[in-house]
Amino acid sequence: MSASSTPAVQLSQLTKRFGDHVAVDAIDLTVPAGMFYGIVGPNGAGKSTTLSMIAGLLTPDSGTVTVAGFDAAGQREDVLGALGIMMEGLSLPERLTGAELLEYTARLRSIGGEWRSRATDLLEVLELDRAPSTLIVDYSTGMRKKIGLAVAMLHRPRVLVLDEPFEAIDPVSARAIEGLLSQYVRGGGTVLLSSHIMDVVERTCERVALIKDGKILTEGTIDDVRAGGTLNDTFVDLVGAAPQRPISWLQ
Numbered sequence: 001m002s003a004s005s006t007p008a009v010q011l012s013q014l015t016k017r018f019g020d021h022v023a024v025d026a027i028d029l030t031v032p033a034g035m036f037y038g039i040v041g042p043n044g045a046g047k048s049t050t051l052s053m054i055a056g057l058l059t060p061d062s063g064t065v066t067v068a069g070f071d072a073a074g075q076r077e078d079v080l081g082a083l084g085i086m087m088e089g090l091s092l093p094e095r096l097t098g099a100e101l102l103e104y105t106a107r108l109r110s111i112g113g114e115w116r117s118r119a120t121d122l123l124e125v126l127e128l129d130r131a132p133s134t135l136i137v138d139y140s141t142g143m144r145k146k147i148g149l150a151v152a153m154l155h156r157p158r159v160l161v162l163d164e165p166f167e168a169i170d171p172v173s174a175r176a177i178e179g180l181l182s183q184y185v186r187g188g189g190t191v192l193l194s195s196h197i198m199d200v201v202e203r204t205c206e207r208v209a210l211i212k213d214g215k216i217l218t219e220g221t222i223d224d225v226r227a228g229g230t231l232n233d234t235f236v237d238l239v240g241a242a243p244q245r246p247i248s249w250l251q
């Protein structure tokens, strides 16, 4: 698969309200194909809401989403084929093992016989092969995240949308996931992820968008955005440090 000039994801005036609250406020964003792209921002900034609209799990109030050139509203089947998603809170079939879930995914997606070797690779790299008979209901938080990632990758999508893939993941597993995603991007895939872990975003992503209150505060290459400092510095400068005051009952 080669990188294409069609953007992996394109958002135009994307907006979502919950009651009176504007969670995503007329966002325009282009994620070029074949790269690692990060979305960062404080809690409640609108990252998950944005990714959920790209994933088709939430309907925008206005604006458009295209994935690999397909319109998310009108070309749903094409978008589903092009996309792999891992979102917080998506339910999993709890009474299956990891391997069974991948077989189930392969059938749902009509993946040919190659699913077996793909599943073996994914389970091995993510170290889920160490608990072959453990049901998903008994998985740890990190293991649930890893099997969610394997499900998202099994059909070799053109675009992976990952909500906080590195949170709740131990450092060794995080490196394994980084390696897996890097191979995927080198092969022409696109990763769009949200994260609060700035050093992972700095290390992996080529471009980053910083969002707050549903709006993009800055967007560009990692070097442009960190402007000689660290991404953490830029984040705190633009978002504003949390208020600090003495709390007498703690002292």
Ligand SMILES: Nc1ncnc2c1ncn2[C@@H]1O[C@H](COP(=O)(O)OP(=O)(O)OP(=O)(O)O)[C@@H](O)[C@H]1O
Residues within 6 Å of the ligand: 018, 021, 023, 041, 042, 043, 044, 045, 046, 047, 048, 049, 050
């Ligand atoms: N289903 C919902 N109903 C009402 N409000 C919602 C809903 N989902 C999100 N929100 C609100 O929309 C805003 C954006 O939430 P979102 O989950 O997108 O933020 P986030 O950037 O992903 O935050 P975090 O870093 O904490 O995961 C928040 O104010 C949140 O309370």
